Amino acid sequence: MSRSISDQFNKTSSNNIEFTISNNRLLFTRIRSASIILLFLYVYFFYADFVLYKGIQEDIYRIHLIAIHVIGFTTSITFLFIHKLFKDKGFPHTKWTTITINLYIFSYVMGGALASINSQQLNGNIYTYIVILIGVASLFPVRPWHFFFILMFTHIFFHIGIYHFHANEKYNLVSEQINTTGTATIAFIICLSLYSYRKRDFQTQQKIKNSEQNLLHLFNVNPYPLILTDFNSGKILLANNKALEFYGVEKEALPALDVKQFYISKEERSLIIEELKTNGQIDNYIVEQSTTDGTKKWVLVNYKLIDYMGQKCMLSGATDITDLKKIETELEMYATTDILTGVINRRKGMEILQDLIEKSTTESVQFVLLFIDINNLKTVNDRYGHPEGDSLVKTVCDIIKSRLTNADIIFRYGGDEFIITFLDKHTNYAEKVWNEIVEILQEENTKKRKPYELSVSHGLYCYDSDQSISLQEIIDHADREMYKEKALIKGWDEGSGPFSQFY
Template sequence: MVAMFGDDRGNDETSSISEAGRDRAIGRLSGEFVSPVLETVFTWERLPETLRHARLLMIGSAILNTLFLASDWRFHGTPHFFVAVPARLVTIILAIACLFVLGRIRTPRAAAMTMAAWMAINGVAVGALVTSHSSIALFVVVMLPMIYYLVTPTRFDVVVGGGVLCSVAMFIGYGEYAASPTTAGGLALALVMLNCALVLVVSRANRLERLQWLAARSERRIAAELAESRETLERMFAASPIPLVVTDRDSGRVVKANTACAGLLGRDPLTDGGTLEPFYVAPGDRDQLVAMIDRDGQIGDVEMEIRVTDGTLRTVLIKANAVSMPQGRRIMAGMIDITDRKAVERSLEWLASTDALTGLPNRHSFMSSGKLAIAIAARSSAPLSLLMLDLDHFKQINDTWGHQMGDRALQAFAELCLDHLRDDDIVGRLGGEEFGILLPGCDAETALAAADRFREAIEHIAVDPEGDGPCLTASIGVTVIQDDEADLERAIARADRALYEAKRLGRNRAVLASVPAAARVSALN
């Protein structure tokens, strides 16, 4: 795995990201991973599903060919009978044999070789069957290559090789070149076109399957990291003394409480009536807990807010079990104060979604908010526009005034965004000096006008309060989210093209990327 993804701490971060991207690259034609290591990992993980699929294919082949064997008796008394029946028996025996072998295969290579052998032998046998030159035989000539391409679960090279060889066997076996030379060329061309189309279908299916696998793998890794983080926090809190309290199930009277419980609540719950009612925020909180215990026999990891003696609210994690005692049914509960942990989680969520330098949402947060904004706009049938903004000559600012001044420029721009944008507008730093802005309710003309106003406001940003700093300008690409777009990817691509056009035309201007008409430009006079 280290060889796959790289773990050289001395490498530059950008180089590591680039190498990881190359490792995950997918072949243009095959749709398989370019990295042999990653492709091997993928095939090993998918081996059980591949074998299950292959066994189903063999079972289906055996059953269908057995049914066709009965129909082959219609050739009895003809020379083709002595070709059809043996060939059909070969396909049946071959399917059963492969089914037996697949049940004992333990490696992807063995599975691929088994499927290759089945495709080759089965193709030759069926090639003999279509020598009847019947209308059903013509159907098989077209259908079998499709089955090879679309149903056979194996490597791309094996599928394509098997499909091409099958088509050749079908063409030769059908004998159209001998029966009707004038139409043989048409049949050959049709088979070539069929193979080309099926190669594209298999390539696309392979690509989608691997992209889904990568996404699922990333999701599992992230989930594991989050679970590990949560478990670590839980252990840290569990290491401290846990407040415990035992109450009577029917009356709610506190039977016993430990010192940690008194420390959490601010006083001993056995005093002042010996009940927990004063600590519940809502009157029905205890009834809900009791109902859960009556239904499940226990309470596991239920979060609840309580009000302690000084009036402050604390969030606790409750675990409880019902215990039958001689004095009656008791509820024994443990409470862990997770108020600080919840604050940390909120802080971590903020850090994970916010750019540290500018305080604006980062790319991930902006893209997530964009999906939600698109869904809201779709439900309300309201327009939604996107601005892609890039600060002009930003590298020159860093080189001339230093990176500290560049950072101040980015922070000043962020403050401008907060001052000039509406409450429902969405802004995010996408990387470097590039920013994205979503304008709900704005059509193309309104968005272009807003971009021009915003661009003019950028010109008046005072990066250096002493007046010696750089002057900022920005190039802006504008586009409108289309009805068939569920995320921002295509819109960003359009706006980026418009942004590059703005830079090409001299910077400090906004360019509207029309869909599908040519871009409209709003430039400085």
């Protein structure tokens, strides 16, 4: 416990020393500014002393005033020289810095007291002393107890001085004593308040600084890539070593980088910014990013808005999930892809079409659905075996895919059945593509590569948003059209054949 008390005492002592150095630096700067301003004012003061007051009856007043101004002028020049010496040494924390400041403050206050005492010979005003008391207390927040002793000494001296001129004027003396004592008290209160406020502000800034240093330490030792960016401009302010390694960035190049270049989709980053404006943070956001060498990575990012060094910043912590994303993609592919043909399977295909039907309730949707059946698959299976039947299915599917675009949807509906969907197309377009597929099949048949002919049947249905019909009903319509064509190919009479119950 004694060690804890000792550490706390040392910490407090260290903070006090740091505040004293900071406050002395401020006081030196302000006294320097005041000295420079006074040097210009003394030009006017000397003009008044030697020209405006020339021939005044109270010659001793003029002599005293000149002496006060000469002393003040000399003091200002001396301080400027002392300021340069201390500045060159970085304002070291020594008793001489404090002594120099207090002596200069004392010279200010004493100069005001002497000037007002001297004024008693001419006009009896005490304004100079009062103005300087308030001015010094407001501009130079020295330690209150230092200022108290300066006030006490100069105030006693001032009272003795004005007593010399008002010994026989009791009420004038009492009035001036009351006014100046009240002013001195107010000046001390001002000095105490400003000094206390400045000290509290310094301590608050130190706490903020320590917090920022702690944040910086945690930032650098974090095992995950962390980036701190200016929220408005996107400029990178900080990046830990893991982030530099993750994004392939040299530390020297960091100031010139914009975090936006790591995002493959600029629109997605804009959405992230908008959500941060609303909620202040985003957890577990999955986004695709790019490193400086163009490598694409999937990352799980946590975003948070924070204030750092007076700036509104965005802190982002990333976790590389590229491998997990690859596994997820593979699993998704296995779950949604027909293994034999490589097209999407029935579950995924029906899901896509159902989404289109639901979407049509709020916006315009149009598509043509083709229901396709491979003819004679059972015969091929029975005569040449199931491997050859699989080859038939795959060959026909490959030919169909060769005539489709990326916008077209194809999936395996059943063993020998496929469904194609042409989005935003009309029936004529679908029939044109179908005829091209049939021509390719006929060309394959002429090559006699197989001991059987490649033959398919199709039926279609054209859907738009105005229709009130379910997906299954659409498929049933196309299925019936397909069986009509199959009947023609096989020479069935309408109303006969194995599927006559559907008509």
